[in-house]
Amino acid sequence: MKRLMTFKSILWTIVGLAMASGITRMLFGLGAITNQSDATPWGIWKGINVVPGIALAAGGFVVTAIIYVMRRHEFSRYSKFAVLLAFLGYISAATSLVVELGLPWLVWHPVIYWQPHSALFEVSWCVILYLTVLFLEFVPVPLDETHWFSGVRRFLIKYKLILVVLGVMISTLHQSSLGTMFLLTPEKLHALWYSSMLPIMFFVSAVAIGPLMVILAVLVVSSLYGRELEREKLGMLGLISMGVLVVYGLIRIIDIAATGKLLLVFDGSWQANIFLLELVLILVLPIIFLAVKKLRYSTAGLWIATISGVLGMVLNRANIAGIMLVQTGNLYIPTIYEIFISVGIISAAILGFLFCVERFKLWETKWEDSRQEPNAQPEFDRSSEVYLGAPRLAGRTIYSMIFVVSLAFGFAVISSDRLYSHGVDDVIAQEARGNGILYIDGNRDNFGVAFGHAEHIKRQQGADSCSVCHHMNLPQDKSSQCSACHRQMYTTTDVFRHDWHASPTGANIACNMCHTPGEEKQKSSAKKCVDCHLDLYPENAVNTFESYLTVSYVDAMHGQCVTCHAERALSDTTKVAQARCPACHTGSLPHYLKEDMRDKLRQPGLSNVIIPKSDVNLELKQGE
Amino acid sequence: MKAILTDVTLCIGCQECVAACKTKHNLEPDYPRNFHRTDGLSARNWTSILQKDEHYIRKQCRHCLEPACVSACPVAALVKTPEGAVTYDGSKCIGCRYCMIACPYGIPRYDWDRAIPYIQKCTLCYDLISVGQQPACTTACPTEATIFGERDELLAVAKQRIKDNPDKYINRVFGEHEVGGTSVLYLSDIDLGFMSYPMRDIKSSLPQTTSMAMSAVPPAFVGMGALMGGLYWFCKRKDKIRQQKNDKEGSE
Structure with missing residues (x-):
């Protein structure tokens, strides 16, 4: 047996x-x-x-x-x-x-x-x-x-x-x-x-x-x-x-x-x-x-x-x-x-x-x-090594074990x-390099965008305009990249750091400074960010803080970049033109891009993307 | 019968329609998942913009006139409404995913990551069009690349555009005849064959492929019963004759 x-x-x-x-x-x-x-x-x-x-x-x-x-x-x-x-x-x-x-x-x-x-x-x-x-x-x-x-x-x-x-x-x-x-x-x-x-x-x-x-x-x-x-x-x-x-x-x-x-x-x-x-x-x-x-x-x-x-x-x-x-x-x-x-x-x-x-x-x-x-057992040979009608629970110990x-x-x-992942490998957002020009390559696939940071500051009405794009977590920040907070490409990020605000080593604010006394301490009974951080909201600020969570890096980038590009696209007749940098950058291209993009721009499909050569130095002077 | 006409040459790829769809249907943010296909559609994205070289093509449910998914669904959870929309009733669905197998455009998507999953697909904003409004996506489109209206009128519009600009367009309204016609039509300057599975030998609508076999079901049932009865009678009689013969031989 x-x-x-x-x-x-x-x-x-x-x-x-x-x-x-x-x-x-x-x-x-x-x-x-x-x-x-x-x-x-x-x-x-x-x-x-x-x-x-x-x-x-x-x-x-x-x-x-x-x-x-x-x-x-x-x-x-x-x-x-x-x-x-x-x-x-x-x-x-x-x-x-x-x-x-x-x-x-x-x-x-x-x-x-x-x-x-x-x-x-x-x-x-x-x-x-x-x-x-x-x-x-x-x-x-x-x-x-x-x-x-x-x-x-x-x-x-x-x-x-x-x-x-x-x-x-x-x-x-x-x-x-x-x-x-x-x-x-x-x-x-x-x-x-x-x-x-x-x-x-x-x-x-x-x-x-x-x-x-x-x-x-x-x-x-x-x-x-x-x-x-x-x-x-x-x-x-x-x-x-x-x-x-x-x-x-x-x-x-x-x-x-x-x-x-x-x-x-x-x-x-x-x-x-x-x-x-x-x-x-x-x-x-x-x-x-x-x-x-x-x-x-x-x-x-x-x-x-x-x-x-x-x-x-x-x-x-x-x-x-x-x-x-x-x-x-x-x-x-x-x-x-x-x-x-x-x-x-x-x-x-x-x-x-x-x-x-x-x-x-x-x-x-x-x-x-x-x-x-009465003797009709299943037809099995009755010699040894042969099934003779086993007890019902034969082998139950070994089988259950x-x-x-x-x-x-x-x-x-x-x-x-x-079970718990989003089903994709974590992709850590890559920090942008360069100061005036940021090379943004969130998912690190070497298809990035050269983003004119200095140019955008200028266009968004100067040095007070950080929070038009940047969030409130880094109030005095002038040039942090999205990846500073949005480490992970696909997960959302906390906007409001409650621990830091309440901590004695942080903002050291008492509960009733934000939450209305006598009411349950929850989001709805708390002050809005803008009630304290009034100075950080320029008139043209695009961000409102109704949620404690911001979108993911991907969504943040899309929300901020794609909206402009879409607007721009309305006035451009051809799609080809609007997808390319010169659609907005009507002047001459920066020298480092000229070298790199001259050929790339002619390739359909890659036209909105810049693939820098590895030896290109992106550390440029601000405002260039 | 309502329909959508998407003109590929007018689309700028701004994804306003995608955003409007997500807002309208309260679809959650989407992450790339290993069970997604690469066309941008997913359980949380009912429409998407495909980029083919320098063309942008909106992908969504085609709302076929004779939908394969509707004919496949064993519980009638998917229904083609008189307004033209193919709608989905999750309370009937059993999760067999036969509609996903059946769809020639590969449109229905599934909540793979949920313990209580449903099919997810564009419903042509049935709640809006049934009260005379237009879908969220066509409302949102800033360039009128995708427009909503009566199917006959849109077909006429499409043909007029081809007539006016014969060099600009391929001389064909995609969706006019494919798999029996669809309620989502496309005008394009590139071939849109890549949007569906290769349609070899398909001249008619897909439900017709099974209708003959399905109509043979009741006769097959009765016929097999009759055949078995006849066979039983025949074999019994054969046995009987043999028995009589044996008895006869035995008695002799």
């Missing part, structure tokens, strides 16, 4: 990590732990968990239809098994939606707000209905263990055929409507995948790969629990899959050929190569390994065919729902936390699956019979930068 225990421990570890990331996502929003963005609004949760998850769960309706509608009772032993797989598949897809949706607690809204033109509306309805059907199909299995609701159980078994047919009908709709969803994006989805046949392709491929997923699950269970394989039956089921796969392959190849995209397939681009890889995985390998009789009935052949088919299916859906969808040039690489959640949801589904395999009688041929066979430790570790590895 060591192998099983190791396997489950790994799964529990991943679930713990995923849980930590999931809780963080719920508390801090999607941006805190994902790399999904305005350019790539859907990430791996859609591309790996939701869309392929629903497709792989198709085995539920396909296998039950084969057994109950087509009356192929030789597959009856996989009936409960396939229903369980489908049920868990849909639950895991729904769980992925809970982390993936922005407002998951409103996921039921399509029930009351109808929009029948939307493919997603239809998918939501069908998934809700089919989950109900699957629940009703599966619930007799756990009820079998108890004596509760035995009437309900018998009723559900009696009318199972109706549930099976309902399941097929609903699945047909939403498996194909998942494809319809991507018909809406002809301009985004790569030409190799976009096709008006998408709904049909989605449905047919789900029918083909669904049973392969069931076979894969049987293989996994058999290898984990040492259960003997019925290769004969699995091979037969595989053969049915292969038949549908051939149809699917024909549809895809004919579609590509008919729309004249054959050349695209072999143009050597990375998309074309992935397309070929996808075809090999989903079509070529499964068809070869299921068509050859010797391979079909061998364990290795079944493993290869099913794994390849399932991987191909995941790749196909991931391509359509993500990788090939958005061609903006923005690269989306999921964060490690997104991967934790994605793999964690799959792990949780596998754990639930193993629990059911160990706990319930899944292998019996007939639903009705199990109670009459692993879960808690990995949960804690999961929280520990989430970088607080992602």
Whole structure:
């Protein structure tokens, strides 16, 4: 049992990590732990968990239809098994939606707000209905263990055929409507995948790969629990899959050929190569390994065919729902936390699956019979090293410890930068150099502006005009740069330094000098700056102090520079002219600029920006 | 049907429209974030000015006549109003972001940094235009580069301007026909193809791409039910005949 225990421990570890990331996502929003963005609004949760998850769960309706509608009772032993797989598949897809949706607690809204033109509306309805059907199909299995609701159980078994047919009908709709969803994006989805046949392709491929997923699950269970394989039956089921796969392959190849995209397939681009890889995985390998009789009935052949088919299916859906969808040039690489959640949801589904395999009688041929066979344990070999029906809570100590430790570790590895930062690296504003001319390069990307400080003082009516631009924190200041206070490009700055005003070593002002006595001490009951600093407000002052916070450096610069430039622009007829320094500076340029800007000015796009050579000395005499 | 006409040649890039929009809708200050695209639009910026060489182009929601986002939304949170605006009702939204996938212009943006996020996009100041006023941005524009009015009249204005200055403009009103027509029109002296995703093979509006498949849904549902019923009947009968045959052989 060591192998099983190791396997489950790994799964529990991943679930713990995923849980930590999931809780963080719920508390801090999607941006805190994902790399999904305005350019790539859907990430791996859609591309790996939701869309392929629903497709792989198709085995539920396909296998039950084969057994109950087509009356192929030789597959009856996989009936409960396939229903369980489908049920868990849909639950895991729904769980992925809970982390993936922005407002998951409103996921039921399509029930009351109808929009029948939307493919997603239809998918939501069908998934809700089919989950109900699957629940009703599966619930007799756990009820079998108890004596509760035995009437309900018998009723559900009696009318199972109706549930099976309902399941097929609903699945047909939403498996194909998942494809319809991507018909809406002809301009985004790569030409190799976009096709008006998408709904049909989605449905047919789900029918083909669904049973392969069931076979894969049987293989996994058999290898984990040492259960003997019925290769004969699995091979037969595989053969049915292969038949549908051939149809699917024909549809895809004919579609590509008919729309004249054959050349695209072999143009050597990375998309074309992935397309070929996808075809090999989903079509070529499964068809070869299921068509050859010797391979079909061998364990290795079944493993290869099913794994390849399932991987191909995941790749196909991931391509359509993500990788090939958005061609903006923005690269989306999921964060490690997104991967934790994605793999964690799959792990949780596998754990639930193993629990059911160990706990319930899944292998019996007939639903009705199990109670009459008192010794009907799951069909496991009774030799040593083989599952014999473990105690319910076997391994609970080790698993819960692993879960808690990995949960804690999961929280520990989430970088607080992602949670609390603005999502950009801090950019410290660069101090201006020069006195008469300030070279202002806030974000230090070497694209700065030469700002005529002395000239501006002159124009703003002389030495008393500092506070037209400068703020009140440096009352007598004559030439500080914005960066003296606005150290950080993007964060706002405190205007009023309360501590300094109240401190004995600072202004040493008593409370009631500013706050009206008897009233609560807050902003509204305090004096305005101008009541004390009257002398610092020239008549043409542009700043008023209604807020204790000033804008960020970026906003401050824009507020002060762009307004003038915009005004200036009104009188200039061409945009080109107004963006250039000579629009205002009608006289001859300073000598240092002449050298530097002569060439730059002729470059479109850079015309409002000066890139000084590193050896240019900007320390100039005031007033130059 | 109301519309906006933006004349790229008249825009001076002063961003007064951006400022007016932020004030009107109480949008918070914006910081560059790693989940932003580089076009200046974000959850806190519903319009922006793109600079392409020495041209300034205002970017905003195009308010398509047949919007892909409206047809995508599973809960009808996005609605095309008779006035022409595509509005958003956050109380219905479930946050699926299918509208962001669907929009051919990549307009809707998301509150990635919030635990309770909503879609954010230009609403054509629906509250203003529904009472007969014009949007904040067109009010603010100092050069009348972006103007508001009836779509038909603006189209006529645009065509007249092209006629008057055939050398100045590209002979095309951007938004007249693209994806079925939009309520935000552009006159330009440069090609504005970069404003949208590459529109290969799109001659009609985007919702039409899914309408056929969606209309096949009810027949597919019933048809599959009938097919399953028929199949069941057929297989049962086959079994029965085989059974009878076996019985016969057994009794002989």
